[in-house]
Amino acid sequence: MSDAILATQGLSRRFGGLMAAGNVTIELHRGRLHALVGPNGAGKTTLINLLSGELHASAGTIRYRGEDITHLSPDHRSRIGIGRSYQKTNIFPGFTAFENCRIAAQSRTPRALHIIADAFDYAPVCDAARRALEAAGLDGRGNRVAAALSHGEQRQLEIAMVLATAPEVLLLDEPLAGMGAEEAGRMVELLKKLAPDHAILLVEHDMDAVFALADTITVMVSGQVLESGPPAQIHASVAVRQAYLGDGTAAAAAS
Amino acid sequence: MDFYSFAIQLLNGVQYGLLLFLVASGLTLIFGIMGIINLAHGSFYMLGAYMAFSLSSLTGSLLIAIVLGILLSVALGVFLEWALFSHLYKRDHLEQVLLTYGLILVFEELRSLIVGNDVHGVAIPDIFNWSIPLTATLSYPVYRLFMSAVCILLAVLLYLLIARTRLGMMIRAGASNREMVQSLGLNINLVYRLVFALGVALAAFAGMLAAPVSSVYPGMGTGVLIICFVIVVIGGIGSIWGALVAALLIGLADTFGKVLLPEAAGVIVYLLMAAILLWRPEGLFRRV
Amino acid sequence: MKRKTLALLAALTMLALFPLAGATFYTELVTKVMILAIFALSLDLLVGYTGLVSFGHAAYYGIGAYVLGLMAPKYEAANLWLTLPAAIVLAGLAALAVGTLVVRVKGIYFIMVTLAFAQMFYFVFHDTKFGRGSDGISMNFKPVAAIGDFTPFDLANAAHVYYFVFAAMLAVFVFLRLLLRSAFGRALQGIRSNEQRMRSLGFPVYRYKLASFAIAGALAGLAGYLSALQFGFINPELLSWHQSGNVLLMLILGGLGSLYGAVVGAFAFVALQELFSSVTTHWQLLLGGTIILLVIFLPGGLASVMNRFERTLIGESGDE
Numbered sequence: 001m002s003d004a005i006l007a008t009q010g011l012s013r014r015f016g017g018l019m020a021a022g023n024v025t026i027e028l029h030r031g032r033l034h035a036l037v038g039p040n041g042a043g044k045t046t047l048i049n050l051l052s053g054e055l056h057a058s059a060g061t062i063r064y065r066g067e068d069i070t071h072l073s074p075d076h077r078s079r080i081g082i083g084r085s086y087q088k089t090n091i092f093p094g095f096t097a098f099e100n101c102r103i104a105a106q107s108r109t110p111r112a113l114h115i116i117a118d119a120f121d122y123a124p125v126c127d128a129a130r131r132a133l134e135a136a137g138l139d140g141r142g143n144r145v146a147a148a149l150s151h152g153e154q155r156q157l158e159i160a161m162v163l164a165t166a167p168e169v170l171l172l173d174e175p176l177a178g179m180g181a182e183e184a185g186r187m188v189e190l191l192k193k194l195a196p197d198h199a200i201l202l203v204e205h206d207m208d209a210v211f212a213l214a215d216t217i218t219v220m221v222s223g224q225v226l227e228s229g230p231p232a233q234i235h236a237s238v239a240v241r242q243a244y245l246g247d248g249t250a251a252a253a254a255s
Numbered sequence: 256m257d258f259y260s261f262a263i264q265l266l267n268g269v270q271y272g273l274l275l276f277l278v279a280s281g282l283t284l285i286f287g288i289m290g291i292i293n294l295a296h297g298s299f300y301m302l303g304a305y306m307a308f309s310l311s312s313l314t315g316s317l318l319i320a321i322v323l324g325i326l327l328s329v330a331l332g333v334f335l336e337w338a339l340f341s342h343l344y345k346r347d348h349l350e351q352v353l354l355t356y357g358l359i360l361v362f363e364e365l366r367s368l369i370v371g372n373d374v375h376g377v378a379i380p381d382i383f384n385w386s387i388p389l390t391a392t393l394s395y396p397v398y399r400l401f402m403s404a405v406c407i408l409l410a411v412l413l414y415l416l417i418a419r420t421r422l423g424m425m426i427r428a429g430a431s432n433r434e435m436v437q438s439l440g441l442n443i444n445l446v447y448r449l450v451f452a453l454g455v456a457l458a459a460f461a462g463m464l465a466a467p468v469s470s471v472y473p474g475m476g477t478g479v480l481i482i483c484f485v486i487v488v489i490g491g492i493g494s495i496w497g498a499l500v501a502a503l504l505i506g507l508a509d510t511f512g513k514v515l516l517p518e519a520a521g522v523i524v525y526l527l528m529a530a531i532l533l534w535r536p537e538g539l540f541r542r543v
Numbered sequence: 544m545k546r547k548t549l550a551l552l553a554a555l556t557m558l559a560l561f562p563l564a565g566a567t568f569y570t571e572l573v574t575k576v577m578i579l580a581i582f583a584l585s586l587d588l589l590v591g592y593t594g595l596v597s598f599g600h601a602a603y604y605g606i607g608a609y610v611l612g613l614m615a616p617k618y619e620a621a622n623l624w625l626t627l628p629a630a631i632v633l634a635g636l637a638a639l640a641v642g643t644l645v646v647r648v649k650g651i652y653f654i655m656v657t658l659a660f661a662q663m664f665y666f667v668f669h670d671t672k673f674g675r676g677s678d679g680i681s682m683n684f685k686p687v688a689a690i691g692d693f694t695p696f697d698l699a700n701a702a703h704v705y706y707f708v709f710a711a712m713l714a715v716f717v718f719l720r721l722l723l724r725s726a727f728g729r730a731l732q733g734i735r736s737n738e739q740r741m742r743s744l745g746f747p748v749y750r751y752k753l754a755s756f757a758i759a760g761a762l763a764g765l766a767g768y769l770s771a772l773q774f775g776f777i778n779p780e781l782l783s784w785h786q787s788g789n790v791l792l793m794l795i796l797g798g799l800g801s802l803y804g805a806v807v808g809a810f811a812f813v814a815l816q817e818l819f820s821s822v823t824t825h826w827q828l829l830l831g832g833t834i835i836l837l838v839i840f841l842p843g844g845l846a847s848v849m850n851r852f853e854r855t856l857i858g859e860s861g862d863e
Contacts (some may be wrong), residue, residue, distance in 0.1 A: 052743060078745030090743075092736040103733045107745035111726045112754075119726040165744055292651045342839050348651050349596050353795060354838040356788045360831030368825055477784060481662045484655035488648065521666030525659055529644055532656070536647040 004063075005030055005199040006051065006082065006169050011060035013050055020046040022223045023060070028169060028199040033191065035214035036203045039244055043223040044203045045087060048171050051201070052084040053077045064169075078107065083167030087174040087203070089154045091146050097157050098142035101129035104164035129164055135193075136160035137186055152183040159190070170200045176209060188212060211235070219244055259389045264510055270399050272506020273406035274465055279483040279490075279498050280413060281457035286487075288450050291343050294355035297480025298362040299455045303328065303462025304471040305366060308375045317380045321463045328459035332452030340451060341444070363473070372473050377466040402464055409457070410499070422446075482509075485528045491538030500539060551803075558709060562702040571773070572813070574705045577712045578769045580809035583793040584715055584802060585762030590791070591800040592723060593755040594735030595646075598654045598787050599661030600763055602641070603634040605782030607764030608771035609668060610634070612680035620684035623698065627686075627768055634764020635757050637664070642756035646749060661787055669779040679778025686772055698772060708769055712806075715762060719802055722758075731755050792834060 004027035011024045021043040028034055036044050049055040051062060053074035061070045069077060078084075092100050105128035106119065120126065133142055136156045141149065146157060159175055175191070176184045188209050194200065195213070204210050210217060211231050218228040221243045227234060234240055282296045303324060310320035339358070343351050378384075379398045386394035417423040462475070469475065486505060490497030505524050512523035531539065558577075562570045586600045610630040615621040645656045668674030685698045688707075696703040722728045730751050733741045742748050771777045780786070789812065796815075797808025815833065819826035 054739075054743070073742075075742045075745050075747050078743060084743055086740075090737065090740050092733060092740065094736055095733075099729075103729060103741075104744050106726055106730065110730070110746070112730065112751070113727070115725045115727045116721045117726075118721075118724045119729050120724075122726065125726075161740075161744065286651070292654065339835065339839070346838075348654060349590070349791075349795075350838050352596065352598060352651075352654055353788075353791065354835055356792075357831040357834030357838070360827045361835070364825045364828035364831065368828075481659055481784070485659050488652055488656050488659065518671055521670045522663055525663030525666070528656070528659060529663075532644045532648070536644075 003030075004028060005065060006201075007063045008051070009061045009063070011047070011050055011062060012058050013046055013055055014058045019223045021050060021220075024220075024225055026201075026218055026225070026228065028201055030168070030199045031196050032215040033195045033200040033202055033213050034216045034218065035210045036201060036218050036220065037205070037207070037210055037244065038220035038226075041222070042220040044220055045173055046223070047220070048084060048173050048201070048203060051171055052082065078165060078167070081168035082171065083162040083165050083169065084171040085158050085162045085173060085175060087177060089151075089158050091154060091157055091161065093145075093147035095146055096143055097133060097138055097146055097149060097153075097160075098129060100146050100157055101132045101142075101160050101164040102126060104161040105129045105132065105166075107165055128166070132160045132164035135163050136190065152179050155179060155183075155187070159187075163194075168199060170194065170198045172200065173203045174205065175202070176204060176206050184209065259393045262389070263393060263395055264514055265507070266395060266399065266403075268507035268510035269503060270403045270406075270506070271510055272503035273403050273410075274461055275479070275482060275486060275506055276499050276502035277406050277409060277461040277464075278458050278479055279486045279502055280410070280495070281454040281461075282480075282483050283487060283495065283498055284413075284457070285451060285454040289340075289344065289447055291340060292348060292351050292355070293340075293454075294352060294480065295358040295362060296454070296458055296483065297476035297478070298359050299328065299331075299458035299476075300462040300465075300479045301366070301473075301476030302331075302362065303459030304377075304466040304469075304475060305370055305375075305462075306459065307463040307466040308377050308471045309370060311377055317377060317463075317467065321460070324463050325456055325460055328456045329452045331459075332455030333448055335455070336448045336451040341447070344447075359477070363476070366473070374470055374472040376470050379467040398467060402468070405464060406461075409460075414495075422449075482524065485524055489528055489531050489538055494538070497539050562705045567701050570701050570705050572817075574701070574708050574773055575770075576809055576813045577705075577708045578766050578773065579790070579793065579813065580806040581708075581712050581715050581769065582763055582766035582790050583797070583805040583809045584712075584719060585759045585766060586790050587794055587799070587802065587805040588719060588722075588731075588762070589755055589759040590794055591804075592728070592735060593731045593752060594738070595752060595756065596654050596791075597657040597756075597759075598784070598791065599641075599657035599659070600759070600790055601782050601784070601786035602661035602664040603638050603760035603763035604767035604770070604786065604790075605664065605668065605777075605779070606637050607631070607634045607767030608777045608781050609674070609680070609767075610764070611686065611768050611771040612675075612682060612777035615680075615682050615684070615686070617683065620687040621682075623686045623688040623772075624690060627765070630764050630768035631761045634767065635761030638760020638763075639753070639757040642753045642760075646752045646756055658784060658787065661782055661784065665779055665782040668782065674779070677779060679776060682771070682775045682777075685775060704773060708773070711765065711769060715765070716802060716806070723802075727751070727754070795837065 006028040007026070009025050011021065012019065013021045024043075024047055026034065036047065038044055046055065050057055053072055053076070057070055061068055063069065064077075064080060064082065069080070072080075092103065095103070102119070102125060105125045108128070109122075109125060111122065130139070130142070133139055136159045138153060138156050138160055141153060146154065149157060155175060155177065159172070162170060162172075172191075176187055179187060184206065191200070191202070191213055202210070202213065214231055216229065217231055217234040219226045219234060219240050226243055227237055227240055278296070278300055281299075282293065285291055285293050285296070306324040306327060307317060307320050310323050311317045314320055314323070339354065343354060379396075383398040383401050386396050387400075388394045415423075482505060486498055486501045489504070490499070490501035504527065508523050508527050509520065513520040516523070558573070561573055582600075582604055585603075586597065589595050589597055589600070607630040610633050611621060611626050614626050614629060641657075641660045645653060645660065648656050669677050688694055688696055688698060696707065698704055698707070723732070730741070730746055733746070734748055734751055738748060767781060770781070793808035793812045794805060795808070796811040797806065798804035815830065816826070819829040822829065
């Protein structure tokens with residue numbers, strides 16, 4: 001367990017008789033993008049939920065910078081530097097894009113006892129929000145109500161919100177979901193830019209993006225880790241082809 | 256308190272708890288299956304009691320009154336579901352709370368208009384109107400034993416209905432996925448209507464059963480409703496077992512409370528709830 | 544000037560000049576409405592802006608009233624400047640205590656449990672010697688606004704009470720306005736909009752909800768105190784579920800998620816109450832029927848009204 005920022009050991013989650021995620025041991029390092037792939041129902045989102053704290057583990061441990069965080073609440077994990085985006089867009093639909101990011105940035109300097117001063121007057125948070133919008137490619141769209149944004153823009157906002165919390169670890173659940181080719185290309189560029197300064201776990205179905213971005217790929221099938229290693233190894237693996245890449249491309253195309 | 260007095264209070268507490276469980280199961284059924292919180296559920300209990308009073312004065316027999324009352328409640332339930340509650344399925348909790356609050360007001364005033372605000376007694380049917388002697392001075396009323404027996408029987412029947420019949424299967428399926436059930440060709444609307452009518456009938460029947468023992472008075476509806484809420488909260492989210500345990504706990508706490516600490520009797524149930532929430536915020540039996 | 548600001552100024556001016564128009568009966572009626580407006584505003588913070596539907600808010604309203612009733616000496620007048628803060632603080636503490644237990648409870652169970660706790664407080668005042676029982680408390684004297692020898696106004700005078708309540712209502716309104724634009728207030732609105740995301744972004748949601756619950760309770764206590772001050776009589780029915788239901792109804796009438804809505808709702812509710820009770824003693828029947836029709840026929844349900852107000856509100860303050 002070298003210089004891993006986030007590491008799991010034997011992490012499992014069962015629901016009654018169903019093992020949604022079994023005995024998962026992975027590591028995330030700063031500057032490296034770790035992709036998580038597998039057919040639908042493989043347990044990828046379950047794993048992200050375990051890492052973000054929204055699901056309690058049935059067994060195993062999670063360590064952040066060496067500290068055991070297995071029983072920490074989701075908000076506590078976010079505060080120590082673990083940020084997560086959602087597969088199904090999970091924004092504040094009634095707020096403007098700017099307000100979405102501003103609230104996200106506010107979480108870092110909550111100033112909860114400030115109950116009289118107007119939040120818009122606090123520049124550091126507003127600036128952080130603007131920077132996040134820019135980084136995600138949404139500058140100029142800040143004043144639009146989030147519900148009125150296009151699907152692709154909402155996915156961008158989804159990322160912008162996580163960025164506004166300035167995390168060290170990024171758990172990204174299918175950021176490219178439902179995006180057209182051009183938008184997807186921009187998102188891939190963004191991820192490339194983010195990779196050197198963060199430890200990223202990327203769940204994705206778009207295998208082109210995965211092979212373009214990943215330093216490590218872990219393949220999950222039916223809740224278990226099938227194989228884990230550099231892209232070349234995964235690409236060449238017979239087991240992976242059989243279980244996923246082979247008939248998986250049909251599943252990926254359908255998703 | 257000597258042994259026999261204690262035994263009497265124990266039996267009373269259990270009987271009260273079982274009665275509460277009957278009412279609470281109607282509430283939980285409607286909420287669990289249809290996702291609707293119904294504040295007017297207590298009003299059905301009250302209506303049941305007043306029906307027992309009116310119909311038994313009319314017909315001279317409580318048992319006949321109960322049969323008629325059940326038929327009327329089922330009809331009322333079907334009507335209400337069709338006219339009002341079917342609008343609530345897609346609505347949020349606040350709207351359900353408000354509509355059913357309005358319904359409470361309507362029921363209370365209608366009752367006030369039709370039957371008045373007086374407190375009434377209902378005679379225990381002759382077959383049950385005797386007591387089992389315990390000591391020279393103490394005896395236990397058979398009617399109360401009858402009440403407990405009926406509640407237990409109904410609870411068992413309910414369980415069999417939900418867990419072992421095709422209708423029960425449809426009900427449980429409808430609870431998890433309404434659209435799917437509909438697309439399978441099953442008439443979900445009919446199922447919901449039946450479930451709602453069942454819930455109403457359960458509450459009304461409980462009121463009718465309880466009438467000879469608790470008498471018939473205006474505030475009985477909301478009183479029982481709020482206690483049912485406490486039962487559901489203490490018992491734990493989604494758990495029938497929890498509701499049973501909670502109902503018995505409350506029945507006993509309330510009964511012994513009235514005897515031992517009359518001034519604090521009203522508050523005891525809520526203190527119990529507070530203590531349990533402190534210990535287990537999700538209730539006693541949380542269904543994972 | 545914007546039409547909205549004009550309308551607001553007109554309404555404020557009318558309210559300010561109202562007592563000069565004469566009839567004590569109407570002055571007292573509008574005073575009563577403004578007190579209910581404060582009550583509704585306090586619940587609006589909780590329901591409209593934090594998304595916590597409480598059906599037991601009357602508990603804190605009643606506690607505020609009982610603080611005055613229980614603190615008032617039998618043979619002399621209570622001091623306003625001592626008893627008023629006491630009412631606010633004690634109501635707020637009661638809400639804080641209950642909040643720690645209930646704020647973790649989700650969805651409709653929250654509605655149930657808030658109702659249950661209100662009922663508990665009701666029984667405390669209705670059944671115990673401490674609470675003086677179902678007959679309630681009659682105060683022999685109105686509180687006195689004395690600071691040493693100086694008494695700026697006379698609370699036995701209906702017009703003075705009117706202006707005091709008017710000032711209180713304005714103060715509460717301005718306070719909530721500022722609160723909602725602050726970092727804390729925006730976090731509350733975020734919680735209402737998407738609680739899961741707020742948690743995932745790092746907000747300790749429980750603490751925010753608890754704070755909102757306590758503040759709402761404190762403000763309700765203020766309203767209850769003023770009610771006791773106006774009528775000189777306090778009884779357990781102030782904590783009844785009827786009272787909790789009615790204040791919720793006021794919010795719906797006026798429109799959720801808007802501070803003006805709370806005030807408008809209070810006026811609308813009292814207007815309906817007066818209208819219906821002039822028609823029949825069974826006016827609650829009409830009220831109940833109106834509520835039912837309101838819920839069924841409000842186009843798009845109440846959710847759309849809420850969303851529209853949310854957009855307007857953020858649009859308002861998001862202009863930069």
